[in-house]
Amino acid sequence: MSAIAPAHTSPESATGSGAPRRPPRRRGRAGWWLPYLLLLPAVVFELLVHIFPMVTGIWISFIKLTQQYLRNWSEAPFLGFGNYRVVVDVNGVVGKGLLNSFLITCAFTLLVVAISWVAGMAAAVALQRRFPGRGIFRTLFLIPYAIPIYAGIIAWKFMLQKDTGALNHLLFDTLHLPGEKPFWLIGGNAFWSLVIVAIWRLWPFAFLMLMAGLQSVPEDLYEASAVDGAKPFRQWRSITLPMLRPVNVVLVLVMFLWTFNDFNTPFVLFGKTAQPPAGDLISFHIYNASFLTFNFGYGSAMSVLLLIFLLIVTIAYLLFVNRRSKRA
């Protein structure tokens, strides 16, 4: 950026004088295009990869893009806020479905982020001190994060089958729990299956980030506090937590965004078309609205609303934590 500084400053500094104005301006102009040229590929790709699809998506949310108009988008009638009116009308079927999916997603996100964070923190703290075999535990804990998503979730899908799954086999054939083997992938249990699989996938990330954060906490602090008589919980509350604050601020936000947008888990766990109502996460709901009934207008309107919601939550969260850190 420093290369373009003269272009800003030199014309202003030369204002008002006659002949001497020219030479500095020429110097300022020479090579003025180079930074822009260097930026150009990044700008083009940013436009192509992010901005253009986003603008297209927003545009689609204002038109009636059904199967009939797929061949020629320009013929699709402009609806203004018509699609939005339908998807937010909670008395209608479409709006009610979206609201229901939104509430399920909120509960899902809250549970998954909270439990993953607690598990990640517990494991990171447990492995903070050196002891024999620490490396093995670290590796073991990170395995779910290292396994390809599809492979991991498909393994869960097998384990959660009613008659042939490992979970029911363990609970009912080995541990001899009373009662009948329940379904895990249909009915109400589908929600809990989804939560468990998502936590299994997410908690190693929390563990990894918090473990990295803990490396920067000086050992002296713990020793000094121990001398003052602080017990482990007090040390965690008064040293670990405050020192990890910068990590936690970002970690919680990222985990929230990932979990709220989770598409892979329900898609792989339940299959493309057999998703149970209890596992109707919002990304999957939008996918179904778009691709199963081929109404891309509704799908896009829902996506835009989701984007706005996530933006509001993110901005509010960042304002909240920044204000708190200023006060602190």
Add this chain to the structure above:
Amino acid sequence: MEAKTKVIAAAMSVAAVSVVLSGCSGGGGSSASNGTAAITYWASNQGSSLDNDKQVLTPILKKFTDETGIKVNLEVIGWNDLQTRIQTAITSGQGPDVVNIGNTWGAAFQSTGAFVEFNDKNASAIGGLDRFVKTALDAGGAPGKTPTSVPLYGLAYGLYYNKALFDKAGLQPPTTWEELVTDAKQLTTGKQWGITLAAGSYTENIHFAFLTSAQNGGEFYDSSGKPTYDTPENVAGIKRYLDLMQTDKVANPADAQYDNAAQSAADLASGKAAMFLSQNNADTTLKADGMKPGDWGVVPLPAPSDAKAQISTFPAGINMSIFNYTKNLPEALKFVKYMTSTDVQSELAVPYSVLPVLSGAEAKFTTDADEAKVFMDAYQNRSKPLPQVASEGDFESTIGKGINNLFAQIATGKTVTDADISAMLDTAQQQVEAAG
């Protein structure tokens, strides 16, 4: 500042131009490097696997190339992806010249205008439309409109039964719905179930809901094409189908997780279930599961003794269409003519276990004369087409998924009443109307 604005404007315009250019290179088809025409063909998965399809089709396509000099680039696409791939081709104008479609999608795709119409000129180029069985031709598009697809393979539903299990129980295959239930109850013994259902597959569910409702005299659309889902006949038809698991308890609740008919076929083959509702191409799957022809029998899907209509199938099948954007229309028409010729039809009937779609042709998919007769009779005399409306896809997915959920409720111990079915149909109808 002015210079900066100009530069940004220039950068934006460069980006915009590149975006536009990248989106402009539409148009389907391809040409072989030596100057002769080449066409691209998307085939649906008819064999036991995508590879199996390639093995079956490659020699047939080679023969076409030898005869005409037109090269055919083949891609076989699984059923889970086919509809989305076709939609993408329609949207982008990029894709194959010729494509296989499920004939129930015919009317919906027809309404998009993406396929070449078989008007007089194009119809005569493929040898005329009167070569085809009328039921098959009519099933692939809206009534009264110029067809945009022609039949390629015919399929029909029937009730498969495991002969060994029936013999052991001393039973005859059922001819009415009441007999089906009685037989199934007798065949349900501990680990063995009377019937197996792909109760987690929305396509199978909507097909049987349609057939049982049709037997009860139900209609899902009125004559003007408006949805009329929530009628007493439709509710009763769907209830009868659900009751196989709920009241009659002759289907395994675990079937609610079967999202593919192949899982049910495996249960029939292994003796875990005695009956199985399927299209005639199940022959291929049953053989792959270790059954030999003769181990299974087929009867028409039975109707209740007081049925309003003796419907046992809809004319299912696969059709062929040509994309409008093709640059190789004459070649594509030649290819369609070739694939629907008597020779190729009889050659493909056996590996794909399909019914003939040409008038006067005989069923060659099975050596079992009784089975051939049951399916041919069902296809020609006991069939009723699925609704031929532009929203047919929505009809299938909304009600089909609704029934998936009702089966899931039954399987997890809840009771599904007429009111629940009625509410499900009402919701489905509102969804379809909203999607309109």
